[in-house]
Amino acid sequence: MPSSAPSPRRAGRPRSAEADAAIMDATREALVEVGWSKLTVGHVAARAGVAKTTLYRRWSNKGELVVNAVAALFDELELPDCGSLQADVECVVMAFGDLLERPGTSASLMAVVAESTHDPVLREHIREAIVERQKRLVLKGRERAQERGELPPDAGDPDEDARLVDLIFDVIAGAVVHRTLVSAEPVDADWAGRFTTLILQGLAAASASWPESPRSA
Amino acid sequence: MPSSAPSPRRAGRPRSAEADAAIMDATREALVEVGWSKLTVGHVAARAGVAKTTLYRRWSNKGELVVNAVAALFDELELPDCGSLQADVECVVMAFGDLLERPGTSASLMAVVAESTHDPVLREHIREAIVERQKRLVLKGRERAQERGELPPDAGDPDEDARLVDLIFDVIAGAVVHRTLVSAEPVDADWAGRFTTLILQGLAAASASWPESPRSA
Amino acid sequence: MPSSAPSPRRAGRPRSAEADAAIMDATREALVEVGWSKLTVGHVAARAGVAKTTLYRRWSNKGELVVNAVAALFDELELPDCGSLQADVECVVMAFGDLLERPGTSASLMAVVAESTHDPVLREHIREAIVERQKRLVLKGRERAQERGELPPDAGDPDEDARLVDLIFDVIAGAVVHRTLVSAEPVDADWAGRFTTLILQGLAAASASWPESPRSA
Amino acid sequence: MPSSAPSPRRAGRPRSAEADAAIMDATREALVEVGWSKLTVGHVAARAGVAKTTLYRRWSNKGELVVNAVAALFDELELPDCGSLQADVECVVMAFGDLLERPGTSASLMAVVAESTHDPVLREHIREAIVERQKRLVLKGRERAQERGELPPDAGDPDEDARLVDLIFDVIAGAVVHRTLVSAEPVDADWAGRFTTLILQGLAAASASWPESPRSA
DNA sequence: TAATAATCGAGACGGTACGTCAGGTCTTGTT
DNA sequence: AACAAGACCTGACGTACCGTCTCGATTATTA
Missing domain, CATH: 1.10.10.60 (Homeodomain-like)
Known part of the structure; x- marks a missing residue:
């Protein structure tokens, strides 16, 4: 036995x-x-x-090989507690920026994403390995900010809530990626500060207006 | 004559x-x-x-061929006058989103961008053909909003000014691209509205605090 | 008119x-x-x-072009009167050898002949331009030798006669070409002398035996 | 061991x-x-x-490929013992003629020889593979004839001897090749008989005169 | 003195084959 | 079994050459 x-x-x-x-x-x-x-x-x-x-x-082919190699690169992405919401966001923005600026990473990521455009299996593979992992960082950051009282607790509507998280995620990840890969400019403390201020202020100001005027109303 | x-x-x-x-x-x-x-x-x-x-x-090789073909796709991107800053931004966001959602475009764009990661010549090629073209849209939108009185005139410092434009550009383009290609969600009127509100509100709120506290001070 | x-x-x-x-x-x-x-x-x-x-x-194509260019090379081949049959043959042997040893000629000739192997039109073209021209030299040399009394007059049978001319022609041209192109040795006075002696002696000795014992008899 | x-x-x-x-x-x-x-x-x-x-x-290229293929064609060329010198020569002449008349061989051989005109490496390749192989047939034929007493033993001077062998080789191979490829006439028993008689008689008659009157004397 | 008609230089064009390279599979003998 | 080595098939690459085809610019002969 x-x-x-x-x-x-x-x-x-x-x-x-x-x-x-x-x-x-x-x-x-x-x-x-x-x-x-x-x-x-x-x-x-x-x-x-x-x-x-x-x-x-x-690995069954070149694609599999490369995707697996790339996914591992994102393992290190963590959300340290920097003391405040603004500091937390700046931290993760710069960490992500640093990661992308490391010579190989951006190339690898883009390559894999580009390849995924015509390969649904690969696409899902990437979502699991990269996207979802990062989205958890956003969620964790919000929880922490809520505990600190910097953000209001979750709205009543869970859907509304998810939409908000997705929006923030797209804005943060998108801006960093775009600045790094397309504009080819560095994500330094200056830029990270401005950017974080922009979206946090926007979030604060907008969250006042959104609940009252949902699109569907 | x-x-x-x-x-x-x-x-x-x-x-x-x-x-x-x-x-x-x-x-x-x-x-x-x-x-x-x-x-x-x-x-x-x-x-x-x-x-x-x-x-x-x-065209000297496959790469040249494809880049030129892709660049042409972005020729149609224009900035219509939709009446207000908010409407203008929403318009261009949705136009860009529509373009990316058209089946081929995203694939083409990603492919080309990915390829550019290791090819400086190609990279510059793309900047000329795609990035700069879009950046002009942002500038035009700002001018129009300034004429309408929705935005204050250019700051005294032209450098500061350029940094602001770059930031906005990265945020808008980055978010749309990320939502479309990575999150694989549609850029509909709902999302465009929320996103536009977020950044315009953020811009309004942040621009009050930035000039007084530049990073270098 | x-x-x-x-x-x-x-x-x-x-x-x-x-x-x-x-x-x-x-x-x-x-x-x-x-x-x-x-x-x-x-x-x-x-x-x-x-x-x-x-x-x-x-010229309609590469083949036509080259053949015409090559054929012209053989225009210069003449049969000078060197005083005796032996001298005449040695002269023409060496002249032919010299022609073939001139760097381009052999290459050109071989190229054209090789190409002709699969192109009947080209083959006939070559016969006209090159082979027949040379065969006339053999005939002329024989006439001259007959006038000198070094060779007996034409045999009664014209067919038999033609066969003999063809044989001599193949032996002379073949040996010179082979020595030059295949063996890659020079056609000098020494070789020309030996060769001429060989075939003239052979001709004299054999012509005695042939008429009496034709193959067909 | x-x-x-x-x-x-x-x-x-x-x-x-x-x-x-x-x-x-x-x-x-x-x-x-x-x-x-x-x-x-x-x-x-x-x-x-x-x-x-x-x-x-x-094979590194088309040329190498073809040359090797052609060289193999000549492997089969042997010298059977036909009983007498005259018969031996006739045999080998006809065997060689048959080989060249086989449709592909002549084309192949000519093609390769022609190509060799500008390629020293190829040229040497051919000498090894084709020319030397055939020259050995001539040597073997002579040995056999000497054993039979049809030919005198080797001359005292080995150089003189080699020149004689080369001459015979050029005459035999050259004539057969020329008749086949250039004159485009068949190498039949009739022609082979005449040709063999011509050169053997010539050889017998000439060899009497040569030793006494070498060129160098 | 034009109009006409052919040639010329230049170079794009449709094809066909070249020789190279990478992806992915298969076949050896070895660990 | 996994492994190293390397042959193998497939299929695309980018290049070279062939022989054809437009072009505009020359030159002659003819009207």
Whole structure:
């Protein structure tokens, strides 16, 4: 009675853990240096000191490989408690900006997003791995601000509430991404401050007018 | 007295204008249907009823071809006079959203932007063709609002002024793009209204506090 | 009554004679330098300082062009009277050898002959231009030797006679060509002497035995 | 004691021997049907049921491919013992003639020889593969005739000897090639008989006069 | 002195093949 | 079993050349 078999160990030589790590590293490095379209599976394998076969045994194709490598980049994104709502937002804006400005990240992210435009499976993959993870940061930031009394508690209507969160999320993430990738300007403390002021002030002012005049009314 | 340079006609058979148009159309159609990475020069040529060589005579490679085809998509973006600042912004937000939601556009744009991440030449190409064009819309909208008295005249410091315009541009374009491409939600009148209110209110509230407390002070 | 109209002069600009010459020269030079397969019509035209169109107006394709250029090379082959049959043959052998050793000629000839292997039209073209011209040399040499009494008069049977001429022609031309092109050895006075002795002696000895024992008998 | 190098087996999947054979066959067939200049690598690959890349992995370009295919054609050329010198020569003449008259061979040979005119590497390649192989036939024929007493033993001077062999080789091979390719007449028993008689008689008669009167004397 | 008619240079055009490269699969022998 | 090595098929790439086709600009002959 082999107990509960948490890992269905099969016979034969087990997969090498070093290989996994080496491939992921090599993929990210290659992504940084040459970008998605010029990244070749052969080069990744060579750089990782691994046979192409080994690579394909783990990921079914180039897309899978790259997406997984990219998703891991966003693991580090956290929301530190900076003391106030304004400070919290500025912190996360700059953290996100720093992440995107790191040479490879923006390229990787854009590459993956672009590829997703025609691949629904990949698209959902990205939502799970990247978007939802970031959206939780927004939610956590709001909770914290509510505890501090900087924001009013959730509105009565949960739908209305979700719409608000989505809006804020699109505005924050969108602006940072756009400034970094399209305008190609740095997300420095100055910009982060102005931006945060803009949306928090707007949020405060607008939240007064919204409940009374919903579009559907 | 027309005098000079009636036509700098070069020798030899002139290039076919129909070919140019057919190729651009075929490229955009293909981009919509299969995306950047699966688009092949051969298919574009065939669809355009043109030899592959004709295509390479005009654009040096697949990248050049696609970027030029995509840039043209943004030619139609205009800023109609909708009567008020709020209405103007909502109009342009929805127009941009509509453009991005048109199946091919988002794919094309993303593809091109993603590709630009590792190609400085392409990047500048895009800035010229797409970004600067849109930034002019923001400037025009501000002028109009200033004429209406909805916004104060330009600040004394032109640098400060430019920073403000850039911020607004990043916020608007970024949010619309993010909602469309990443969140994959529609840019409808409801969302456009909320978003516009948010930033205009924020702008009004923040502009009161900014001049007094510049970062550098 | 405009008499016999030796030149049916038509209206319009006449063809440039310089162009013709320049093209032929350029073709031969190119043939020498790069060979048939790497010779391009474009390069020939450029080297001749002429438009490609002008070239195609005179020769319908690359093959025609090259064959005509090559055929002209054989115009100079003559049979000088060297005093005796042995001397005559040695003379023509060495003249032919010299011609083939001139850098471009062998290349040109081989190129054209090789191409003819699959092009019956071209093949006939070559026979007319090159082979028949040389065969006349053999006939002339025989006549002269007969006048000198070095060779007996024509046999009674004209067929038999033709077979003999063909044999001699194949042996002489074949040996010289083979030594030059395949063995890549020079046709010098030494070799020419040995070779001539060989076939003249053979001819003398064999002609005694042939008539009596024809194959068909 | 086999000791060393039982098999220098390299890692990885071994090359397919069937592929090699199929490609060679396909090349020769194509050469026969369409000739060098109209033979395309793509067609050869398709006919061989092999990918174009497989072909390029073995031969660096179309030229290499064709030369190797052609050289193999001459492998079959042997010198059977026909009983007498005259019969031996007639045999080899006709065998060589038959080979050249086989539709593809002449084309292939000429094509390759022509190409060699501008490619020293190819030229040497051909010498090794084709010329030297045939020259050995001449040497073997002489040995046999000497054993039979039909020819005198080697002359004292080895140089003189080599010159004689070369002469005979050029005359035999040259005449057969010329008759087949240029005159485009068949090498039948009649012609072979006449030709053999001519050169053997010539050889017998001339060899009497040569030693006494060498050119250098 | 025009009008006409052919040539010329220039170069775009439709094709076809080239030789290269990457993706992904398959086949060896080794660990 | 997994692994390294590398051959293999597929299919697109970007290039070169062929032979054709417009163009405008020359030159001659004819009216």
